[in-house]
Amino acid sequence: MxxxxxxxxxxxxxxxxxxxxxxxxxxxxxxxxxAVSLAxxxxxxxxxxxxxxxxxxxxxxxxxxxAVGLTLVYGTLKLTNFAHGDMLTFGAYAALLGxxxxxxxxxxxxxxxxxxSAVLGLLFELxxxxxxxxxGAGAFQLMLMSLGLAFVLRYGIQFVAGTENKNYGIxxxxxxxxxDLRLARVELVVMIVGVVLILATAIILxxxxxxxxxxxxxxxxxxxxxxxxxxGRIVSVTWLFAAGVAGLAGVLAAMAANSFTPEFGFRxxxxxxxxxxxxxxxxxxxxxVGGLLIGLVQEWSTLLVDANWKIAIGFSVLIIxxxxxxxxxxxxxxxx
Amino acid sequence: xxxxxxxxxxxxxxxxxxxxxxxxxxxxIYTVLTLxxxxxxxxxxxxxxxxxxxAAIGAYVMALLVSDADWSFWLAxxxxxxxxxxVAVVLGVITxxxxxxxxxxxxxxxxxxxRYIAQNARGLxxxxxxxxxxxxxxxxxxxxxxxxxLDGIGMGxxxxxxxxxxxxxxxxxxxxxxxxxxxxxxxWGRVLRAIREDEDAARAMGKNTLRFKLQSxxxxxxxxxxxxxxxxxxxxxxxxxNYLPLYTFIGYAVLILGGLTSxxxxxxxxxxxxFVLEATRxxxxxxxxxxxxxxxxxxxxxxxxxxxxxxPQGVFGKREEMVLGD
Amino acid sequence: MTxxxxxxxxxxxxxxxxxxxxxxxxxxxxxxxxxAGGAVLLQVTDVVKHFRGIRAVDxxxxxxxxxxxxxxxxxxxxxxSSLFNAVTGFYPPDRGAVTFAGRSIFRKPPYAVARAGIARxxxxxxxxxxxPVIDNxxxxxxxxxxxxxxxxxxxxxxxxxxxxxxxxxxxxxALFRLDTKADDxxxxxxxxxxxxxxxxxxxxxxxxxxLLDEPMAGVNPTLGRELMAYMQxxxxxxxxxxxxxxxxxxxxxxxxxxxxxxAQGRVIADxxxxxxxxxxxxxxxxxxxxxx
Ligand SMILES: Nc1ncnc2c1ncn2[C@@H]1O[C@H](COP(=O)(O)OP(=O)(O)OP(=O)(O)O)[C@@H](O)[C@H]1O
Ligand SMILES: [Mg+2]
Numbered sequence: 001m002x003x004x005x006x007x008x009x010x011x012x013x014x015x016x017x018x019x020x021x022x023x024x025x026x027x028x029x030x031x032x033x034x035a036v037s038l039a040x041x042x043x044x045x046x047x048x049x050x051x052x053x054x055x056x057x058x059x060x061x062x063x064x065x066x067a068v069g070l071t072l073v074y075g076t077l078k079l080t081n082f083a084h085g086d087m088l089t090f091g092a093y094a095a096l097l098g099x100x101x102x103x104x105x106x107x108x109x110x111x112x113x114x115x116x117s118a119v120l121g122l123l124f125e126l127x128x129x130x131x132x133x134x135x136g137a138g139a140f141q142l143m144l145m146s147l148g149l150a151f152v153l154r155y156g157i158q159f160v161a162g163t164e165n166k167n168y169g170i171x172x173x174x175x176x177x178x179x180d181l182r183l184a185r186v187e188l189v190v191m192i193v194g195v196v197l198i199l200a201t202a203i204i205l206x207x208x209x210x211x212x213x214x215x216x217x218x219x220x221x222x223x224x225x226x227x228x229x230x231x232g233r234i235v236s237v238t239w240l241f242a243a244g245v246a247g248l249a250g251v252l253a254a255m256a257a258n259s260f261t262p263e264f265g266f267r268x269x270x271x272x273x274x275x276x277x278x279x280x281x282x283x284x285x286x287x288x289v290g291g292l293l294i295g296l297v298q299e300w301s302t303l304l305v306d307a308n309w310k311i312a313i314g315f316s317v318l319i320i321x322x323x324x325x326x327x328x329x330x331x332x333x334x335x336x
Numbered sequence: 337x338x339x340x341x342x343x344x345x346x347x348x349x350x351x352x353x354x355x356x357x358x359x360x361x362x363x364x365i366y367t368v369l370t371l372x373x374x375x376x377x378x379x380x381x382x383x384x385x386x387x388x389x390x391a392a393i394g395a396y397v398m399a400l401l402v403s404d405a406d407w408s409f410w411l412a413x414x415x416x417x418x419x420x421x422x423v424a425v426v427l428g429v430i431t432x433x434x435x436x437x438x439x440x441x442x443x444x445x446x447x448x449x450x451r452y453i454a455q456n457a458r459g460l461x462x463x464x465x466x467x468x469x470x471x472x473x474x475x476x477x478x479x480x481x482x483x484x485x486l487d488g489i490g491m492g493x494x495x496x497x498x499x500x501x502x503x504x505x506x507x508x509x510x511x512x513x514x515x516x517x518x519x520x521x522x523x524w525g526r527v528l529r530a531i532r533e534d535e536d537a538a539r540a541m542g543k544n545t546l547r548f549k550l551q552s553x554x555x556x557x558x559x560x561x562x563x564x565x566x567x568x569x570x571x572x573x574x575x576x577x578n579y580l581p582l583y584t585f586i587g588y589a590v591l592i593l594g595g596l597t598s599x600x601x602x603x604x605x606x607x608x609x610x611f612v613l614e615a616t617r618x619x620x621x622x623x624x625x626x627x628x629x630x631x632x633x634x635x636x637x638x639x640x641x642x643x644x645x646x647x648p649q650g651v652f653g654k655r656e657e658m659v660l661g662d
Numbered sequence: 663m664t665x666x667x668x669x670x671x672x673x674x675x676x677x678x679x680x681x682x683x684x685x686x687x688x689x690x691x692x693x694x695x696x697x698a699g700g701a702v703l704l705q706v707t708d709v710v711k712h713f714r715g716i717r718a719v720d721x722x723x724x725x726x727x728x729x730x731x732x733x734x735x736x737x738x739x740x741x742x743s744s745l746f747n748a749v750t751g752f753y754p755p756d757r758g759a760v761t762f763a764g765r766s767i768f769r770k771p772p773y774a775v776a777r778a779g780i781a782r783x784x785x786x787x788x789x790x791x792x793x794p795v796i797d798n799x800x801x802x803x804x805x806x807x808x809x810x811x812x813x814x815x816x817x818x819x820x821x822x823x824x825x826x827x828x829x830x831x832x833x834x835x836a837l838f839r840l841d842t843k844a845d846d847x848x849x850x851x852x853x854x855x856x857x858x859x860x861x862x863x864x865x866x867x868x869x870x871x872x873l874l875d876e877p878m879a880g881v882n883p884t885l886g887r888e889l890m891a892y893m894q895x896x897x898x899x900x901x902x903x904x905x906x907x908x909x910x911x912x913x914x915x916x917x918x919x920x921x922x923x924x925a926q927g928r929v930i931a932d933x934x935x936x937x938x939x940x941x942x943x944x945x946x947x948x949x950x951x952x953x954x
Contacts, residue, residue, distance in 0.1 A: 080437045132645060139437065140383060144592065144644045147585055151637025159630035270448060273441050312452035315445040322442050323430055522817060523800070523808030523824065530790050530801050536752065537788035541802045541867055542776035543809075551811055 025329045029293075036300065044303045051181050052299040058187045058256055060295020061194020062088075065249035066268060067275035067287035068201055069242025075218025075282025076238050077129065078139050082146040084246060085269030086153040089262055091117040091247020092254035093157050096166055106168065114247045121243020122236055124149065130235075150266065158262040165259040172258050190256045198288050201245065205284050214238050218282050271298075271311070274318035280328025289329065355614075357498045361570050363610035364505035367603045369563035369583075370590045371512055372556030377588075378596040379520050380552040381532030382432065383440040385584055387560045389447030392579035393420040394561025395568040396454060396461060402470035409473035417561045424557030428550045444581055455576040466575025474569050498570070505566050509603065512559055517599040519555075528552055586613075589636050592643050595650025604652065612636065679837060681830035683868045684900050700728035703871055703903050704749070704780075709758035711741075711748045718744035719755070720927030726871070726920070731897055731904045733914045736924035737948060742907045743785050745924070746873055750782050751775045763870070777804065779870035783877060785907070789856040791849030795840060798848050798859060799831035800824070802866035834862045837892075854881040861889065865896075874906035878913060886910070890917045915939065923947065 040049045070084045095113030098104045104112060128149070132142060174185040183191075205211040213234045253268060254260040275294045279286020297317055298310040305313075321328070369387060376384040397416035401407040407415075431442040454461045461467070481500040519525055530538040531545050538545050568574045590609050594601025613632050621628060643650060704726040711719040719741045726732045734742050748755040751772040760768045767775050776782075781802075790798050806827070807813040808820035835841040838858040843851065851859060857877060864872050874893075878886035890913055896902040908914050914921060915935040923931040923938055925947040931938050938944055 080440065128641075128645075135645075137645075141644055141648060143383075143437065143440065144588065145641050147588060148637040148640030148644065151585070151633050151640065153637075155630040155633040155637065159627050159634065162624075163626050270441075270445055274445075277438070277441070306456065308456045309452065312449050312456070315449050315452075318445050319430075319442055319449075322434055322438055326434060326438060519811075519814045522814035523806045523820065524811060524814035526793075526797055526801050527809055529793055529797075533790040533792055534788050536772070537784070537790060538801070539752075539772035540750065540776055540782050540784070540788070541863070542773050542804060543801075544771075544773045 025325065029329050033293075033296075040300060040303055047180060048303055049300075050179070052303050053296060054181050054183055054191070055187075055302075056296035056299030057195070057292065058183075058191045058295070059253075059298065060292035061191055061198060062249045062252040062256065062291075063268070063271050063275050063294050064198050064288045064291025065194060065201070065245050065252065067272045067279070067291045068284050069246045070272050071276040071279065071282055071287040072214060072218050072238050072284055073242050074276065075284075076214070076235060077133070077142075079129065079146065080139070080143045082143065082269065083124075083150040083153055084146075084242075085265040085267070085272060086150050086157075087117055087121065087243050087246040087265065088250030088253060088268060089157055089260075089265030090120060090153060091250035092260055092265070093161055093166075093262070094247065095251045095254075096161075096168065099168060106170070110248070110251050113251055114244045117247025117250070118240040118244030121239040121246075124243075125236060125239040129239075130232075154262055154266055161262060163261060165261055166254075167259045168255060170255065170258075186255050186258070190252045194252055197245075197248065198292075202285060202288060210234070210237055214241065215284055218284065270318070271314050274314050274321075277318055277326070277328055278321055280330040283328065283330045286328055286330035353496060354498070355618075357496060357502050358570075359610050359614045361498055361502050361505050361566075362614070363603075363606045364502065364509045365563050365566045365570065366587065366590055366606035366610060367509040368505070368512060368559055368566065370587045370594075370602045370606060371509075371516055371599075372559040372563075373584075373587050373591050374596070374599065374602050375516055375520070375528075375552055375559075376556045377591060378598075379525060379532060380528045380549060381436075381535075382549055382552060383436050384443050384553065384556055385440045385581070385588075386427075386443030386445075386447035387556065387587055388579045388581060388584040389443070389450040390420045390424065390557040390560030391564030391567060391583075392447070392450050392454060392576075393423055393557075394564035395574045395578075396467070396564075397561075398565050399467040399470040399568055399574040400461070402473070403467050409470065412470075413562075413565055416565060417558050420557045420561035420564075421554045424554045425550055428553045429546075432546060432549050432553070444584075447579070447581055447584065451576050451579050454579070461576075464576060466573050468573055470574075471569065471572045474572075501566070501569055508562070508566070512562075513599050513603060516555075516559075520599075524548075586636065589640050592640055592648075592650055595653025597654060598650065598652035601650055601652035605650075609636065612639075678895065678899055679830065679833035681833050682865055682896065682900055682902075700901075702726070703728040703763055704905065705759075705761045706745070706749060707759040707761075709745065709748055709755045709760060711744055711753050711755045717927045718753075719748055721758070722924065722927070722929045724922045724929050724932050726903060726905055728870075728903050729897060729901045730919040731893060731906070731917055732920040732922060733918040734905060734907045734922045734924060735909070735911065735914055736930075740924040741927040742924055743875055744927075746782060746875055746907065749775070750780060750873065776867060780873060781864035781867045781869035781871070782873040783857070783860040783864055783875055785875040785879075787853070787856040787860055789848040789851065789859050791847065793848060794845050795835065795848050795851070795859060796828065796831060796844040798863055799835065799866050800827050802863045803827045803830070804868055831866060834865060838862050854885055857881050858885070858889070869902070871903040871905065874904065874908075876907050876909065878908055878910055886913065893917065 037049060037053075040052070066084070066088050069087075070081060073079055073081050073084070091113045093113075094116040095106075095109045098109030098112035099106055102109070102112070128145065129142070132145065137145075170186055172184055172186055176183050176185050176188050178188075205215055214237065217231060217234050217238070250265055253264065257264065271294055272291075275290035276287050277290070278293055279288070279290030294314050294317065298314045301310050301313040369391060372390070373384060373387055376382045394416045397419045398409075398412045401412040401415060402409050427443070427446055431439050431446075434442060455464055457463075478497075478500040481503075482496065486496060486499055520528065527538060527543050527545075527548050530541070530543065531548055535545050564579075567578065571578060586609060590602065590605040592605075593608055594603070594605030612635055616628060616632050616635075621631070623631065702725045706725070707723050709719055709722050710717070722741070722745055734745070736742055744753060747753040749760055749767070751767070751770050751774065754769045758768070759766065762775075762778055762780060765778065767778055767780075770778070790801070793801075806820070806823065808817060808824060813820050832841055832844060835844055838861070840851075840855060840858060840862065843855070848856065848859060857880060861872075861874065861877060864874075877889055881889065893904055893906075894917065897904060918935055921931075921933065921935050921938040922929055923941070923944050930947055931941045931944045933941070
């Protein structure tokens with residue numbers, strides 16, 4: 001009996017996974033949301049809660065759309081992309097260019113901004129990320145390069161467009177009142193467009209072959225490779241998608257804020273990371289939900305503390321989540 | 337947008353010597369700030385992206401103790417540094433067990449939270465106005481140095497206003513550089529390098545790696561806080577916008593330029609980066625002011641990208657000890 | 663690795679350096695009947711370690727006596743490495759008990775287990791490639807005052823210890839014919855040399871027991887045999903205890919006092935090489951595993 005090297009005894013399949021509460025993160029999340037909402041309704045009144053929630057959905061929608069690309073790129077390439085926030089800025093300025101300089105109708109200008117962002121994302125992949133991966137660059141190396149790229153993007157935009165506040169020249173004074181909740185009309189548009197796009201994104205990811213392949217690659221790249229997906233092509237598509245949606249999120253954020261500077265995307269970056277980590281890094285649906293949650297938490301916090309704190313509250317949620325459940329709401333336990 | 341470079345000398349003060357003295361002071365401050373990053377990133381493999389947060393804590397605690405609590409300036413300095421170290425230990429215990437990229441994000445979030453507290457806890461920090469009433473002791477010390485020492489060598493004039501700060505900053509920077517170099521050449525430094533290479537291997541050899549990582553982060557926080565205090569003497573104003581994550585990132589540019597694991601590289605990198613950031617003011621590119629300042633940061637970004645891609649060991653780093661890559 | 667010239671002494675006959683501690687009972691060479699040894703040194707009882715959906719270790723129980731060589735075998739995925747990781751604290755086990763020299767090391771962090779006297783190597787070598795070979799060795803030594811911040815700051819008195827450790831390390835490296843490489847970066851070593859370095863480094867920790875995960879994999883056969891011979895000498899001359907995972911069953915049967923067989927996370931057989939060889943469950947596990 002020599003050199004008997006047997007191959008895998010298959011892993012013991014069914015295991016009596018304890019159905020502890022800890023293992024039902026969605027349930028917990030929903031319970032916490034309901035409890036917090038109830039507390040706020042009781043403490044601050046239904047109207048105040050409703051108003052804050054609507055505001056939260058407005059900012060949550062562009063955070064969600066910004067985060068979905070960030071998480072897909074991370075999941076697919078293990079790239080912590082510090083330049084992603086500046087892709088939002090790029091989209092917003094590209095749309096501005098379309099509207100003001102090229103004189104396009106706003107909707108067309110937005111599509112133009114999205115398209116240009118998508119193409120730029122693909123160019124970075126082909127010109128920078130792919131060659132670096134071929135060279136065998138490590139995760140930290142790529143992270144630092146994304147930091148450099150963030151500088152080039154942000155200050156490139158600033159070089160061209162200047163540091164002054166810009167806006168799309170949309171009428172922001174018009175206010176809509178629904179169910180006694182006041183909302184600027186642009187905000188309503190942002191919210192509706194944002195939520196529709198989130199749903200559309202989710203459907204694309206769930207229903208189309210490309211979407212499923214992107215998620216497969218993001219969830220488990222080695223598995224996807226062995227199942228014969230053309231990874232090079234999917235990676236390119238992922239970049240087009242991530243950057244395009246980021247560009248769109250940038251336009252929405254810029255519309256909601258009404259005025260913007262070349263820094264706004266970078267300022268959003270940590271909120272995007274918060275959404276990504278809340279939802280479970282690499283998980284596209286998680287990022288969408290995480291984005292909405294971050295928006296809600298930030299706005300709800302304004303019922304209790306000064307509104308100036310809301311960004312910091314978002315970051316605190318990020319840190320608390322990292323401590324309590326680094327794999328995120330939808331993530332499975334792994335090495336984190 | 338606010339003035340892009342709170343770290344920069346404003347044009348009003350501009351005239352020959354004063355300008356270059358100012359550049360030298362900032363380079364020295366960046367050296368101190370980045371020494372901490374070198375210890376963390378280059379020698380321990382922990383990706384601290386919150387270094388400017390420690391600078392903020394150092395500056396604020398010192399400034400507030402002096403201006404609002406009437407402490408002595410000299411006593412406030414060590415207390416401020418000690419406070420930053422305590423914060424680092426708490427932060428480290430919470431976040432050092434996270435994997436590298438999450439740690440990076442968590443530390444940026446930390447430094448931003450510090451900045452938001454500085455901005456919004458107005459009762460304590462004076463908000464965006466910042467703190468100013470802490471420089472008297474330093475000013476008189478600085479004046480004494482100018483009269484008693486610099487006058488004798490023809491540098492007593494007003495254009496050498498910041499000369500004492502320049503001297504103090506660089507003496508401190510060099511002492512700290514030598515000290516850290518000495519520490520990392522010891523068996524202690526050997527354990528840090530082992531953690532950088534492979535934490536599990538170090539643990540298998542009986543090293544309590546969390547303890548070493550906490551020490552590394554704590555020391556980085558101490559030098560970071562000291563850099564913050566020096567910066568507070570240079571500006572001289574302690575306000576939230578002096579502590580943007582941008583400045584941590586510039587520290588990374590310094591680090592990559594000089595080379596990970598190279599202590600002297602930190603000083604050289606800081607000099608080069610400051611030169612690029614400031615001296616470009618002297619050249620007339622026919623651009624607007626905003627374009628010139630944008631261009632400076634585009635250059636910094638490009639330098640980061642190109643170095644990381646093509647010379648990841650930096651200018652002085654050792655190829656074999658390359659921390660980046662594979 | 664430069665091929666050993668025939669006239670060069672193979673490691674097994676070279677003098678054991680004093681660097682290697684004498685531990686436990688030190689029976690004279692040849693005195694030790696196979697399977698005997700001293701008291702139980704490592705006791706693993708009902709250890710369970712599961713990852714989501716996978717019971718990597720599913721209630722393993724066995725004991726290792728001091729001064730013996732025990733091997734741990736089983737098909738791929740049987741849970742051998744996971745068991746090592748559970749014992750050494752890298753994967754804190756979910757249930758069970760682990761005692762070493764009478765003290766519990768259950769769920770103790772890796773560094774504490776190492777300090778208790780268990781050194782280990784990894785299946786995939788963990789040489790610190792961006793550090794010189796000698797630093798890999800020095801790092802492993804225990805009781806270094808220079809590793810404290812105070813000792814690093816004021817190195818008076820730590821220099822002597824450093825010098826002594828360096829000599830020890832060079833002696834050990836010489837034994838593995840790595841002394842000429844002492845100042846090279848570990849990244850320049852071949853795969854086999856890295857395995858040797860890991861073994862040497864484990865010995866530098868002055869262990870009472872050494873766990874080796876596939877020490878012969880990727881090492882050329884001559885060197886592999888020498889490694890086994892060297893392990894035997896450390897056991898007989900110094901009383902050191904070994905537990906090793908190995909797929910080369912010939913080497914396992916020739917070198918072990920006791921063989922523990924694992925399959926699907928459980929210990930399915932435990933005995934002398936002869937007993938295990940005849941055990942029907944073992945034959946089934948291997949053939950069944952190979953078939954399925
Ligand atoms: N960190 C981990 N996360 C999830 N599953 C793991 C992990 N480590 C091991 N496993 C699983 O546990 C089971 C046992 O693996 P282990 O590496 O212990 O086997 P082994 O006996 O050492 O195999 P080999 O002979 O191939 O080294 C395998 O199914 C493996 O996939
Ligand atoms: Mg194994």
